[in-house]
Amino acid sequence: MKRILLLVAGYILTSCNTQKVDQAYTGKNIRDSLHTEISSIYRQGIFNGFAVAIVDGQSALYQEGFGFSDVKNKKAYTDHTLQNIASVSKTFVGIALLKAQELGKLHLDDPVQKYLPFKMVNPNFPQAKITIRQLATHTSSITDNEFYLSKTYYLKPDQNLEGVKLNFDEEQVFNPSDSIISMKAFLENVLAENGKWNKNSFSLHQPGNIYEYSNVGTTLAAFIIEQATGQSFSDFTQKYILKPLKMNDSGWKFEDISFSEFSSLYEDPKTLLPYYHSITYPDGGLITNINDLGKYLTELIKGYNGKGTILAPESYKEYFKPQLNAENFTERNEQNPYSESYNSGMFIGYGYTGYIGHTGGDPGVMSILFFDPKNNLGRIMIFNTNFSDKKGNDAFYGIWNVLEKYQSKLRK
Template sequence: MAKSITIIIITFLFTSCTTSHKNSKEFQDAQNELTGKLRAITRKTCFNGFGVALVNEKEVLYQNGFGITNFNTKQKYDENTVQNIASVSKTFIGIAILKAQELGKLNLDDPINKYLPFKVVNPYHPEIPITVWHLTTHTSSITDTKDYMTKTIVLKDTADLVKNLQIDISPTKFNSPSAKISIEAFLNNMLNPSGKWYSKTAFSDKKPGEIFNYSNVGATLAALVLEKATGMSYDSFTTKYILKPLHMDNSGWNFRSINFSKYTHTFQNKTTPYPYYSLNTYPDGGMLTTASDMSKYISELMKGYFGNGTILSKKSYKEYFTPQLNAKNFIDRSTGEYSDEYNMGITMGFGSTGNFGHTGGDPGLFSVIWFDKYKKIGKYFIVNTECEGKEFSKSQKMINDLLDEYSVKLNDLSQRK
């Protein structure tokens, strides 16, 4: 879903638990050392639980989880714990769109109204068609309105419904399970002039293709275009062409597709869990997955970047990882080294150094994937607990200092084999 406004972008060099391949004793000892040190500092962080993974171009270096998933039962967070990864989910949209293009079902330059059952037009620039490319680069001129923010998060069940509906997760809010609708119905209400939530504020006064403006609605609309172009649900398409080929067997887009006994609570703070929830706009942030499965995904992306991927052609991966915008497309350009909004590929963000990745935030969680193209290391990190800004930064630093040290060590040891 929406990136948290309070997300703090900091240095990410992430690693995780031992992997089942032939490694030297020195390599295994380094993994075990990292595990021990991370476990030792777990109680010092403000996170109840967190998952990590690290890959290089050749293999998974480390994957693990630490802490707990349930405050009452103390169930352990491990590499097979399932968690929503928030806006990191958007990276799947770009892969799916490019796969559909390979299959001849659509083209990035196509106007989206070629496929949609209702017309989507910027009322300030009705003569300029919005294209698939605009959606995947966040230049569509479609914006996230208050209705988007307050209507997309839906509670899993009616337990303690009155109490849970009152929980403050501003600027978003929880909705009753009865508010669950399809992405087509949601977007029709939001973007169709006859829709019940329609407003011109769903569009900026900028021309489509002109200015970068991060849009969750636009990302979900790209998924709906894919559905109409391919005749498959976004869930089914991504499962067939991404999850199954990568053997991401513990991942999916809804609670039915995962082992719910392994699903973690997310937490308002160290002691208070949030209720379980899902998203009406699930393509923009609803992937449910594990550190182990994300190792497979980021490994594929790393291989794809260097021309050895398996789920897209070299040509498609090149397009996916090519920065699509330039300075004139930004008003307030994010220049931080680890920001994912200095430039955009096809849903993949780029930092000012040319390294790339994506961040995400939803109630009770923060997530990130990040790739260092020079060291050829890919990283995944996720937490299941909200913290105040200073507390969050302190906890991140304790973890990152160790991950920084051991990511270099593990990568060097891997290269020696």
């Protein structure tokens, strides 16, 4: 019996070793095939550089950079290349709100006026209270007016602007670095009852009724976190989100990151844009890379399943809880499963099929981050090149679909 058991044990051990070799070989083939398909789309020449990732609730299953972060100097775009990620940043504002609530600094159903040093009302509904929850679900009635587009972006000081385009379109311009104002001053100008830029800053819908995506509302939520906690939004999120998740390469300001790793940004493959930052940085200004962002999405998947590390389970339930119904929308996107505007948690969006995440676009930036709660698999893409036509759209979602094609295979 002992001899037979030893033989059986030896057979099992040999079989397991062979299986591990086969799995490793298969895994390499899967990654090679995934890389080849994405590279084929990259060679269409629509994007100068980008990075992608697939993650689950434990770790990254795949992450890779493609193309160039600096075309002129042929510097590769890698999984550690840094750039801002546009409105995917808003999901961090939601996490920060729930953390501030955990700390007893605010409550989601507080009226925003409780925290503001200036008077703010929707002039069409002067008696209606605007709450923090309404900011987080884009139902506050605060809109993005012409001054949001023209006064938000500011040039990074001390950069070479030769051959660089200094406006993104007719409305979005890069203002001189020495004319920047504070977040508080911007919000007061745009939202205060007698603010000099308070023109069409509020919609005709009563607060709490209709979903209307608002960058200004997002920035106001971050400002309220500052008022409630006595810390800058940048410092608060560093302490409670970035550092605990070991997102060590990430930050909200150029001085917070290793600028030598920051990607050049492009309006199209041939048009270089300047380095810029934003007064309203919480709505889209997180600087990160695919490696750090993968850690964040893994945390979101864990949090959705009650196993998160930076928020308590009850806070994550509140963060992800769908807040809206059909009557909260004048139109509802039921075509693109990766539009976050079908429903809303706390600055985290839902597609109509149930995917959870956010998209983003800024000058020289395209980004998308979603996970599927049915299988706990998530995908991320960040690009340093804009696109605005069908060919670009097809390439963008072509890469996205390739990631979906391989994500389950990588898990085996």
